[in-house]
Amino acid sequence: MNARSFILFTTAIVMMLGNAILHADDSSLADTNMAWDSKAIQSHVDIADIKGTLSKRKLDDLIAIGRKLFKASFTTEDGVGRPMATQAIIPTKRRRLPKNEFSRTAGLDANACSSCHNQPDIGGAGDFVANVFVSEGFQLADFDTTDPQFSNERNTNHLFGAGLVELLAREMSQDLKLQRSDAVASARKTGESITVTLETKGVSFGKLIAHPTGIVDTRLLAGIDTDLIVKPFTQKGVITSLRQFTVNALNHHHGMQAEERFGSRWTGDDDFDEDGYNNEISDGDVSALVLWQASLAPPTIKTDLPEAWQSAASRGRAEFDQLGCSACHMPNLPLESLVFADPGPLDLAGTLSSGELGIDQNAFYDLALMDWAEQLEKDDQGRYLVPLFGDLKRHVIADTQVDRLGNELLSQRFVERNVFMTSELWGIAQTNPYGHRGDLTTLPEVIEAHGGDARESRDAWLSLEKSAQSDVVAYLKTLVIEP
Ligand code: HEC
Numbered sequence: 001m002n003a004r005s006f007i008l009f010t011t012a013i014v015m016m017l018g019n020a021i022l023h024a025d026d027s028s029l030a031d032t033n034m035a036w037d038s039k040a041i042q043s044h045v046d047i048a049d050i051k052g053t054l055s056k057r058k059l060d061d062l063i064a065i066g067r068k069l070f071k072a073s074f075t076t077e078d079g080v081g082r083p084m085a086t087q088a089i090i091p092t093k094r095r096r097l098p099k100n101e102f103s104r105t106a107g108l109d110a111n112a113c114s115s116c117h118n119q120p121d122i123g124g125a126g127d128f129v130a131n132v133f134v135s136e137g138f139q140l141a142d143f144d145t146t147d148p149q150f151s152n153e154r155n156t157n158h159l160f161g162a163g164l165v166e167l168l169a170r171e172m173s174q175d176l177k178l179q180r181s182d183a184v185a186s187a188r189k190t191g192e193s194i195t196v197t198l199e200t201k202g203v204s205f206g207k208l209i210a211h212p213t214g215i216v217d218t219r220l221l222a223g224i225d226t227d228l229i230v231k232p233f234t235q236k237g238v239i240t241s242l243r244q245f246t247v248n249a250l251n252h253h254h255g256m257q258a259e260e261r262f263g264s265r266w267t268g269d270d271d272f273d274e275d276g277y278n279n280e281i282s283d284g285d286v287s288a289l290v291l292w293q294a295s296l297a298p299p300t301i302k303t304d305l306p307e308a309w310q311s312a313a314s315r316g317r318a319e320f321d322q323l324g325c326s327a328c329h330m331p332n333l334p335l336e337s338l339v340f341a342d343p344g345p346l347d348l349a350g351t352l353s354s355g356e357l358g359i360d361q362n363a364f365y366d367l368a369l370m371d372w373a374e375q376l377e378k379d380d381q382g383r384y385l386v387p388l389f390g391d392l393k394r395h396v397i398a399d400t401q402v403d404r405l406g407n408e409l410l411s412q413r414f415v416e417r418n419v420f421m422t423s424e425l426w427g428i429a430q431t432n433p434y435g436h437r438g439d440l441t442t443l444p445e446v447i448e449a450h451g452g453d454a455r456e457s458r459d460a461w462l463s464l465e466k467s468a469q470s471d472v473v474a475y476l477k478t479l480v481i482e483p
Pocket residue numbers: 070109110111112113114115116117126130131132134154155156157158159162232233234235236242245246249250253289293
């Protein structure tokens with residue numbers, strides 16, 4: 001195929017993809033043939049059509065499809081419901097049919113992704129009313145109570161800048177892996193055990209001891225799993241990628257099963273949930289959803305402010321450092337590359353990964369093509385400074401005296417109950433309520449609720465004059481989402 005016919009060919013595919021789904025909702029009266037259709041998804045994206053580095057145009061088309069899918073109110077005609085599957089991440093059969101198909105506790109609990117993620121705009125955070133009852137749900141799948149013995153209640157966090165967050169985590173995981181293999185290699189060479197401090201992008205993850213035998217002692221690691229993979233998603237910091245989370249969420253909230261996990265390749269069954277619909281979400285549909293989320297603009301720091309607010313915010317910024325807040329809520333982390341490979345390199349069974357798909361089949365989304373990219377500041381090494389106010393690390397956040405945030409009864413993925421990942425504070429001005437359960441209505445309340453590793457910092461905040469506390473709040477309220 002020559003270059004021109006390739007362009008025509010890809011344009012035709014994009015138009016086919018685009019038309020089919022772009023007109024699925026938001027339907028104007030002109031789409032008379034679709035206007036009364038009960039399906040939210042008119043046609044599926046074929047992942048084979050989205051490999052290689054995407055042009056800006058193709059990127060935009062796929063983003064538009066992803067946005068439609070994120071906003072789509074899925075229906076039974078799309079395959080909504082999972083009569084015989086639980087909300088569990090690993091495909092798990094129910095023991096018996098649920099009494100009601102929809103349930104606020106074990107799900108289905110919403111019609112669209114955007115039912116919860118909508119503050120201040122689609123892709124955003126959620127009100128308390130949109131909380132989710134998170135349970136890995138292997139044995140206790142059919143819980144019908146909000147009793148915290150059965151699930152952990154979590155408030156919806158926003159997805160702005162999520163692509164940058166995943167890219168940071170991938171680079172950090174790569175660094176840590178290299179540090180481990182270097183340590184093992186030099187222990188072998190010298191015949192002596194070696195202790196290394198694991199650190200990437202200025203964040204320390206404790207220590208590792210490598211022995212000459214090749215055995216690695218991980219007992220001194222801090223804030224990360226022994227696989228050294230930084231898992232930047234969920235407030236617990238236990239999910240690796242947007243792709244993995246998207247496949248989880250589609251099943252949990254909507255009973256829409258992605259082929260890549262629930263299809264016949266993994267489960268031996270095209271209709272694992274036994275609702276009469278096969279292959280409800282294609283690999284390409286998941287890619288579109290991932291790309292839309294990954295391409296969302298990062299929140300920014302508002303500077304166009306009345307003078308009194310600006311000067312309070314400047315004082316608050318300095319206070320934020322002095323109090324030690326920025327030790328965890330690091331104002332920015334440096335990122336080498338804006339190229340987002342999808343499927344990604346770190347996912348395991350049940351989520352499509354680049355290894356599984358074959359590298360020549362991978363898609364590459366160059367986020368530098370997004371309008372927001374040029375506003376990212378760079379450091380003197382040309383790295384993009386991602387202003388997330390986080391460290392992508394887990395910390396103990398409750399102690400015996402200050403235990404408000406130690407309110408969960410179930411550990412998740414072997415992470416202790418009082419341990420959470422540092423919340424990224426970018427966008428915090430518009431994402432109330434606060435805390436992982438969303439039960440704190442003001443910033444001072446959630447700051448006061450910090451215990452454990454943040455206890456000293458929180459005590460320092462409490463001892464401030466009221467006016468200095470107010471300065472910190474003035475600063476935090478400049479961290480905004482501008483859709
Ligand atoms: C019923 C409300 C609800 C619906 C519907 C919902 N989410 Fe979420 N979402 C949440 C909550 C709550 C969290 C935080 C979970 C946690 O911390 O354990 C979350 C977290 C996420 C995250 C991780 C973000 C981060 O920074 O940690 C992603 C990605 C995500 N959702 C994507 C989706 C997608 C895609 C859909 C639709 C397929 C969806 N969500 C539907 C409530 C919802």
